[in-house]
Amino acid sequence: MLDLAILGLLFEQEMHGYEIRRRLRDELGLFANISFGSLYPALSRLERSGAVAVTESGGTSSAPLLSTGSLGGERAGLRARRSGATLGTKRSRKVYRITGQGRALFEQLLEGEEPAGADDARSFGLRLAFARHLAPSARLALLERRRAQLTRRLATDLVRASGDRLDVYTRSLVEHSTESTEHDIAWLDRLIDAERQKQAASRTDGARSADSTDPSDPHSGDAMTSSSPTGAS
Amino acid sequence: MLDLAILGLLFEQEMHGYEIRRRLRDELGLFANISFGSLYPALSRLERSGAVAVTESGGTSSAPLLSTGSLGGERAGLRARRSGATLGTKRSRKVYRITGQGRALFEQLLEGEEPAGADDARSFGLRLAFARHLAPSARLALLERRRAQLTRRLATDLVRASGDRLDVYTRSLVEHSTESTEHDIAWLDRLIDAERQKQAASRTDGARSADSTDPSDPHSGDAMTSSSPTGAS
DNA sequence: GTCATCATGTAAGCCGTTACATGATTGC
DNA sequence: GCAATCATGTAACGGCTTACATGATGAC
Numbered sequence: 001m002l003d004l005a006i007l008g009l010l011f012e013q014e015m016h017g018y019e020i021r022r023r024l025r026d027e028l029g030l031f032a033n034i035s036f037g038s039l040y041p042a043l044s045r046l047e048r049s050g051a052v053a054v055t056e057s058g059g060t061s062s063a064p065l066l067s068t069g070s071l072g073g074e075r076a077g078l079r080a081r082r083s084g085a086t087l088g089t090k091r092s093r094k095v096y097r098i099t100g101q102g103r104a105l106f107e108q109l110l111e112g113e114e115p116a117g118a119d120d121a122r123s124f125g126l127r128l129a130f131a132r133h134l135a136p137s138a139r140l141a142l143l144e145r146r147r148a149q150l151t152r153r154l155a156t157d158l159v160r161a162s163g164d165r166l167d168v169y170t171r172s173l174v175e176h177s178t179e180s181t182e183h184d185i186a187w188l189d190r191l192i193d194a195e196r197q198k199q200a201a202s203r204t205d206g207a208r209s210a211d212s213t214d215p216s217d218p219h220s221g222d223a224m225t226s227s228s229p230t231g232a233s
Numbered sequence: 234m235l236d237l238a239i240l241g242l243l244f245e246q247e248m249h250g251y252e253i254r255r256r257l258r259d260e261l262g263l264f265a266n267i268s269f270g271s272l273y274p275a276l277s278r279l280e281r282s283g284a285v286a287v288t289e290s291g292g293t294s295s296a297p298l299l300s301t302g303s304l305g306g307e308r309a310g311l312r313a314r315r316s317g318a319t320l321g322t323k324r325s326r327k328v329y330r331i332t333g334q335g336r337a338l339f340e341q342l343l344e345g346e347e348p349a350g351a352d353d354a355r356s357f358g359l360r361l362a363f364a365r366h367l368a369p370s371a372r373l374a375l376l377e378r379r380r381a382q383l384t385r386r387l388a389t390d391l392v393r394a395s396g397d398r399l400d401v402y403t404r405s406l407v408e409h410s411t412e413s414t415e416h417d418i419a420w421l422d423r424l425i426d427a428e429r430q431k432q433a434a435s436r437t438d439g440a441r442s443a444d445s446t447d448p449s450d451p452h453s454g455d456a457m458t459s460s461s462p463t464g465a466s
Numbered sequence: 467g468t469c470a471t472c473a474t475g476t477a478a479g480c481c482g483t484t485a486c487a488t489g490a491t492t493g494c
Numbered sequence: 495g496c497a498a499t500c501a502t503g504t505a506a507c508g509g510c511t512t513a514c515a516t517g518a519t520g521a522c
Contacts, residue, residue, distance in 0.1 A: 017473075026393070027399075037511065119352070160260070169361050173362060183416065187405075191405060249501075268482075269503075270504080325489080325491085
């Protein structure tokens with residue numbers, strides 16, 4: 001799961017480990033405070049497997065370290081200017097960028113089966129956060145899988161709730177859990193609806209049909225429609 | 234956390250590992266499918282530390298294996314009758330019961346600090362499921378700690394939501410998360426309110442005051458008011 | 467010159483999982 | 495007898511955490 005998050009961030013822009021962590025915390029919200037003891041080994045692993053490549057920030061790469069944009073960006077800009085003035089063989093900051101292999105892995109992870117475990121919410125949230133990189137059909141499938149999952153949960157919750165002899169607190173817990181699940185399902189229904197309308201619109205829009213009967217085709221429709229403002233090397 | 238769940242179940246009734254798992258699944262809902270690879274080692278650990286004691290089901294103990302009550306109970310009853318007829322030195326089914334030490338540990342875990350991590354919901358749910366074993370003041374404290382936690386989360390979520398340039402899906406995710414948190418807080422407010430009223434009622438009720446200014450007293454008020462229908466040995 | 471922050475890593479450990487191995491009981 | 499379920503355990507591994515260790519950079 002962490003791999004997916006890392007690749008997702010690098011998909012849009014190259015950056016170094018420390019900033020990956022910051023983004024995970026400030027933008028995604030998931031992985032609230034991923035620890036370096038997790039993050040750096042994950043990056044090394046991804047590098048060894050060829051999914052990402054690294055450029056030392058003082059290295060021969062001509063890329064001028066274009067970065068964040070926000071306040072973090074300003075600071076990085078200052079630093080870059082300074083280090084440019086000082087120059088020399090500095091080697092802090094390893095800048096990671098995603099490779100072709102990495103992009104393939106990313107798509108594979110993104111479309112792959114969700115783990116049914118306890119953190120299914122996190123897993124789904126993460127996927128949804130990167131859903132813009134999915135083909136419309138795969139995106140819809142993701143939403144519908146999640147809906148089915150929640151429906152199943154709702155069923156077992158209702159059984160538990162109908163069960164006799166629960167004390168006040170447990171009962172309240174189960175009832176609240178049921179309500180939350182219903183709320184989630186309603187939300188998903190809205191998302192699914194929006195997706196369907198978007199697809200219908202694009203189908204009447206003169207564009208090539210995005211409605212593939214074969215769901216195993218990840219490249220139909222508008223996949224990869226992330227605006228890429230990065231003048232990537 | 235698993236220790237807490239186990240002790241909580243054993244607090245009310247002695248039972249064997251397999252049934253602990255069943256109850257965790259069917260009644261609590263948390264730890265949906267805890268694996269034996271987790272459960273049995275945990276039981277061994279608790280036994281070694283003296284928090285639980287074990288009686289082999291075919292052993293010298295005179296306890297006639299009174300069990301569940303529901304359908305599981307009927308089956309167990311059949312089996313008990315059968316094994317009573319066959320007798321002999323059977324030694325499957327290790328029946329665990331909680332010790333004095335275990336009860337102390339249970340209360341300590343129940344009142345102890347919640348982990349702030351990703352599964353805070355599970356942690357809180359588990360505690361709430363056993364909240365009837367807490368002193369009213371400790372119970373209220375649990376609810377209010379949780380409320381504070383959610384309020385903090387809501388604040389950071391709102392910051393994230395107000396942030397610009399999130400794509401449609403991420404934005405929807407953040408907004409939904411915000412709503413869910415608000416829903417949770419409203420629920421907690423109802424629970425807290427109910428607690429306060431209960432405490433006020435018991436205070437005017439002639440009973441000894443449950444409103445201790447010292448929150449470190451776990452035995453004031455109606456703690457341990459679980460009906461104990463079990464003719465425990 | 468020192469403190470905070472940025473930045474990268476390693477080691478140990480916790481808590482859980484899956485997969486494997488074993489055996490009793492009961493229904494058919 | 496054979497399969498399903500009940501029942502207990504071990505081994506290997508996964509993913510993440512905390513704590514530790516190091517060093518560059520920049521602010522004051």
